[in-house]
Amino acid sequence: MTQRLQQRVVLVFGAGSCGPGWSNGKAAAVAYAREGARVVAIDRLLERAQETRDLVQQEGGSCLALAGDVTSAADIDAVVGAAQSAFGTVDVLHYNVGISGFRPLTELSEAAWEQTFAANLKGAFLASRRVLPIMLAQGRGVITTISSTASLAIGPIPFVDYYASKAGLNQFTRSVAIAYAKQGIRANVVAPGLMNTPLLLETPGFLDHYGTVENMVRARGALSPTGAMGDAWDIAHAAVFLASDEARYINGVVLPVDGGLHCRLG
Numbered sequence: 001m002t003q004r005l006q007q008r009v010v011l012v013f014g015a016g017s018c019g020p021g022w023s024n025g026k027a028a029a030v031a032y033a034r035e036g037a038r039v040v041a042i043d044r045l046l047e048r049a050q051e052t053r054d055l056v057q058q059e060g061g062s063c064l065a066l067a068g069d070v071t072s073a074a075d076i077d078a079v080v081g082a083a084q085s086a087f088g089t090v091d092v093l094h095y096n097v098g099i100s101g102f103r104p105l106t107e108l109s110e111a112a113w114e115q116t117f118a119a120n121l122k123g124a125f126l127a128s129r130r131v132l133p134i135m136l137a138q139g140r141g142v143i144t145t146i147s148s149t150a151s152l153a154i155g156p157i158p159f160v161d162y163y164a165s166k167a168g169l170n171q172f173t174r175s176v177a178i179a180y181a182k183q184g185i186r187a188n189v190v191a192p193g194l195m196n197t198p199l200l201l202e203t204p205g206f207l208d209h210y211g212t213v214e215n216m217v218r219a220r221g222a223l224s225p226t227g228a229m230g231d232a233w234d235i236a237h238a239a240v241f242l243a244s245d246e247a248r249y250i251n252g253v254v255l256p257v258d259g260g261l262h263c264r265l266g
């Protein structure tokens with residue numbers, strides 16, 4: 001532990017886990033706390049945020065668990081206000097929320113499209129709009145959004161709403177990076193590739209596509225240039241670095257954390 005984020009206040013939106021094990025959000029919250037940050041774990045489901053909080057506190061870290069739906073401006077306003085009351089400011093916004101389903105275009109309802117865009121893109125806008133005045137007032141702030149290599153290239157899964165919303169998230173984040181660079185704000189994207197997280201078992205239709213968990217692990221591992229999937233800690237460590245002062249001149253990047261998958265043509 002190097003205390004690279006000592007006393008920084010980090011808001012993790014989507015800090016829980018959809019199933020047992022280490023999700024990207026849960027690992028990120030714990031990793032920030034290990035570097036000395038005071039973490040606010042926010043999730044649509046309070047019990048998921050609380051589970052993450054308990055993990056942080058078991059290691060002696062500081063964490064506040066709050067319920068909040070990122071698709072609601074009122075919820076975001078309330079959780080950011082509560083974070084300010086508890087810790088005084090916001091230094092880092094970590095936007096981890098992302099949803100998807102296994103739905104080809106012709107079977108995708110308008111409601112499902114809107115739901116995906118609300119969670120994957122609109123929430124990032126609402127959260128950024130709420131925290132930016134706080135960051136601008138202190139002349140310092142970091143926004144990190146969790147996208148996907150699905151924002152860069154099209155894979156074997158037919159989730160068009162996911163591809164499109166994650167590509168939008170990249171460009172949204174880059175636009176924030178440029179708009180506020182002179183005022184001490186940095187905004188970057190982490191794009192996970194094939195990660196072995198609980199999400200794989202919980203995304204509707206995903207496991208059915210592969211038949212068994214063993215087949216899924218083998219098939220997804222074979223797609224990676226390294227021969228294996230990554231895990232939630234790979235994403236968490238990249239995010240911690242981007243939030244730290246070591247990354248002070250890194251702004252507007254889309255960082256694939258994917259074992260090199262994005263380099264490959266097919």
Ligand SMILES: NC(=O)c1ccc[n+]([C@@H]2O[C@H](COP(=O)([O-])OP(=O)(O)OC[C@H]3O[C@@H](n4cnc5c(N)ncnc54)[C@H](O)[C@@H]3O)[C@@H](O)[C@H]2O)c1
Nearest residue numbers: 014016017018023024025044069070097098148192195197
């Ligand atoms: N696991 C992978 O293989 C992989 C690959 C590429 C990208 N990603 C990205 O990583 C991120 C999620 O990873 P994870 O492992 O933490 O997933 P996860 O689903 O386990 O955890 C995300 C949390 O977000 C919460 N959430 C969902 N909708 C919300 C909302 N509207 N408001 C507030 N909270 C909400 C869920 O309750 C859940 O606890 C997503 O952005 C996803 O697109 C994952």
